[in-house]
Amino acid sequence: MKQSMLTWAVSAAAAVMAGFAAPVLAQDSKVADEIAKYREALNDGNPADLLEVKGEGLWSQKRGPKNASLEQCDLGQGPGKLEGAYAALPKYFKDTNKVMDVESRLVHCMVTLQGFTQAEVTKQWFSKPGAESDIEALVTFIGAKSNGMKINVPAMHPEEAKMAKMGEYIFYRRSGPQDFSCSICHGQEGKRIRLQELGNLTTKEGAGFAMKTWPSYRVSQGAVWTMQRRLIDCMRQARWPEPNYLADSIIALETFLQKTATGTVMETPGIKR
Incomplete structure (x- = not known):
């Protein structure tokens, strides 16, 4: 009974x-x-298109103490070659003996080719109300040159493989006062915060959906965000110690995510809430 x-x-x-x-x-x-x-509806007139045009001008403009353009910057495809460069980053560069993403490599070129100091070019690495960022403009321009191309970050070089492994460790590591990790939000299907769907970044489809549209115009911020800014902000929201701009931990996470997303077709600049 x-x-x-x-x-x-x-x-x-x-x-x-x-x-x-x-x-x-x-x-x-x-x-x-x-x-x-x-x-x-927003994609019919993405405000990031204007920043892309600005980035194109900055790429060819002679600037800095050396009065030079960035047209000989090697982003991994050869000096001045931009097609597909963003989709193949991060990668290992022999001249620096480091794995670099688009932003760290771009800063390297601005220092070595144009004569700026790193402090000068990274002083305003993200935009603020009334002040756009040259780096965001350049990254938007460079990213658009990979539009329609497949992400290709197999991480075959030993240093790339090491960075991808480090990124995977960071992704799953629980840390901070809330004992939080990236995987808590982005390691399963069907998760959401309020109206925001949280993709499963451990799968090719999920990581690809997340990575293919960056840099992106964020409607809530009224600005274009790069992947560096997005990941640093994620760590801030998780209450982790906030990494420095161009930190190895951020590049490692990018390497892990781009490797997972390899084969996904780029659609950038994107647009986010």
């Missing part, structure tokens, strides 16, 4: 939950559809 009552109670509870779940799922689907329509 007790067993039958228990069975009935469980069945009744399941029915009640199913009754609640159906409208919730329907509402979730409706919200997701409306967000998709909103993003599609």
Whole structure:
């Protein structure tokens, strides 16, 4: 008798939950559809396009103590070659003996080719109200040159493999006052914070969806964000110690995520909430 009552109670509870779940799922689907329509409408006039034009001008403009342009900057495809460069970064560079992403390599070129100090070129590495960032403009221009191309970061070089492994460790490591990790939000399917879907970055599809649209214009911020800025902000939100700009930990995370996303077609500049 007790067993039958228990069975009935469980069945009744399941029915009640199913009754609640159906409208919730329907509402979730409706919200997701409306967000998709909103993003599609914005893509017809992505404000990042203007920053891309600015970046193109900065690329060819002679600047700095050496009065030189960046047209001989080697981003991994050869001096001055931009097509597909962003999609193949981070990668190992022999001249610096380091694995570098697009931003660390760009800063290197601004220092070595144009004669700026690193402090000068990174003083405003992200935009602020009324003040755009040259680095964000250049990264947007460079990123667009990989649009429609496949991400290709197999991390075959020993130093690249080491960075990818470090990035994987950071991704899963629980740390900070809240004992948090990247994987808590981005290691499973179907997770969400409020209206924001949290992709599963451990899969090619999930990592690809996340990585293919950066740099992106963020509507809530009214500015283009680079991947460095996005990852540093993620760590801040997780209450981790905030890394310095161009820190190895950020480049390691990028290497891990780009390796996971390899084969995904780039769609940049993107647009985010």
